[in-house]
Amino acid sequence: xxxxxxxxxxxxxxxxxxxxxxxxxxxxxxxxxxxxxxxxxxxxxxxxxxxxxxxxxxxxxxxxxxxxxxxxxxxxxxxxxxxxxxxxxxxxxxxxxxxxxxxxxxxxxxxxxxxxxxxxxxxxxxxxxxxxxxxxxxxxxxxxxxxxxxxxxxxxxxxxxxxxxxxxxxxxxxxxxxxxxxxxxxxxxxx
Amino acid sequence: xxxxxxxxxxxxxxxxxxxxxxxxxxxxxxxxxxxxxxxxxxxxxxxxxxxxxxxxxxxxxxxxxxxxxxxxxxxxxxxxxxxxxxxxxxxxxxxxxxxxxxxxxxxxxxxxxxxxxxxxxxxxxxxxxxxxxxxxxxxxxxxxxxxxxxxxxxxxxxxxxxxxxxxxxxxxxxxxxxxxxxxxxxxxxxx
Numbered sequence: 077x078x079x080x081x082x083x084x085x086x087x088x089x090x091x092x093x094x095x096x097x098x099x100x101x102x103x104x105x106x107x108x109x110x111x112x113x114x115x116x117x118x119x120x121x122x123x124x125x126x127x128x129x130x131x132x133x134x135x136x137x138x139x140x141x142x143x144x145x146x147x148x149x150x151x152x153x154x155x156x157x158x159x160x161x162x163x164x165x166x167x168x169x170x171x172x173x174x175x176x177x178x179x180x181x182x183x184x185x186x187x188x189x190x191x192x193x194x195x196x197x198x199x200x201x202x203x204x205x206x207x208x209x210x211x212x213x214x215x216x217x218x219x220x221x222x223x224x225x226x227x228x229x230x231x232x233x234x235x236x237x238x239x240x241x242x243x244x245x246x247x248x249x250x251x252x253x254x255x256x257x258x259x260x261x262x263x264x265x266x267x
Numbered sequence: 268x269x270x271x272x273x274x275x276x277x278x279x280x281x282x283x284x285x286x287x288x289x290x291x292x293x294x295x296x297x298x299x300x301x302x303x304x305x306x307x308x309x310x311x312x313x314x315x316x317x318x319x320x321x322x323x324x325x326x327x328x329x330x331x332x333x334x335x336x337x338x339x340x341x342x343x344x345x346x347x348x349x350x351x352x353x354x355x356x357x358x359x360x361x362x363x364x365x366x367x368x369x370x371x372x373x374x375x376x377x378x379x380x381x382x383x384x385x386x387x388x389x390x391x392x393x394x395x396x397x398x399x400x401x402x403x404x405x406x407x408x409x410x411x412x413x414x415x416x417x418x419x420x421x422x423x424x425x426x427x428x429x430x431x432x433x434x435x436x437x438x439x440x441x442x443x444x445x446x447x448x449x450x451x452x453x454x455x456x457x458x
Contacts, residue, residue: 174430193431231422
């Protein structure tokens with residue numbers, strides 16, 4: 077790997093382990109085994125390092141939400157994506173960034189996070205609209221609202237799992253969402 | 268206020284503004300206008316300061332979830348608590364702590380957070396069980412699961428709102444949850 081890659085990888089690891097606010101350029105250099113001259117040859121500082129490291133991580137989240145597209149019926153796709161195994165106690169690599177006080181005031185970093193959420197929410201909306209059109213969910217559901225509800229269940233599941241240091245609350249939150257969707261489905265087909 | 272209170276207040280503000288990992292004892296002393304000797308007379312260090320500051324903040328969350336108790340029908344109480352105005356972009360003072368890498372490895376701090384969530388989740392479970400018993404929700408719903416789903420909607424709503432820097436995603440997540448509960452209610456009464 078190049079020096080640049082070493083620095084980006086070290087930054088991604090530190091973002092994950094310690095967060096952005098608590099990571100210093102000195103620690104990134106130490107982790108990457110790169111000196112100050114070399115570091116500032118490649119990057120202007122911590123911000124630019126984080127832009128590159130975070131952009132790489134975003135790909136994971138965007139790839140996963142493609143499970144909402146193609147294959148089974150819209151409602152089945154929604155349940156399939158909700159039920160993807162997620163290591164709750166590790167937290168979401170993207171969602172956790174929003175809780176970092178230095179990230180939310182950094183326009184470029186928070187835009188990377190916001191764009192990742194927008195891609196995922198757009199897929200949720202399309203799939204929910206398709207489920208309503210197919211009579212799988214009642215017409216009283218607003219796709220833009222439910223998209224945010226279900227994305228919030230996943231993000232909040234990470235918060236509850238980390239609070240307890242256990243996977244259980246994440247899995248329970250997902251099961252509860254699936255059971256509500258099934259109950260709403262029963263209502264929809266009675267319309 | 269006493270020196271001890273000044274220090275606790277300063278720590279609570281810094282936890283909120285910068286998080287635990289990114290806050291140093293030196294900053295707490297500077298914010299409180301308290302010298303090192305006086306600080307270490309009252310507190311052994313950052314950990315003990317955070318225990319006291321966080322315990323004070325917990326009262327807010329616990330007080331709010333008492334809205335799940337008393338008054339209207341169980342389903343109405345659930346919707347009332349979901350719909351409490353929440354400043355999404357500020358994040359939850361308690362939930363945000365779970366995303367702080369130094370908090371989750373501090374047994375005493377994370378226990379304070381976990382206990383606050385347990386109190387709130389216990390109230391959710393009781394109210395959901397009452398809604399099922401009253402025929403307001405279908406018997407297919409598991410109270411312990413749906414409790415975590417709805418707590419996750421609130422916590423995840425904060426994450427989505429902070430990602431966009433807007434209140435909208437929080438409000439949409441709550442509206443979507445209320446509409447799913449209403450749809451499940453319709454299914455329940457058809458049983």
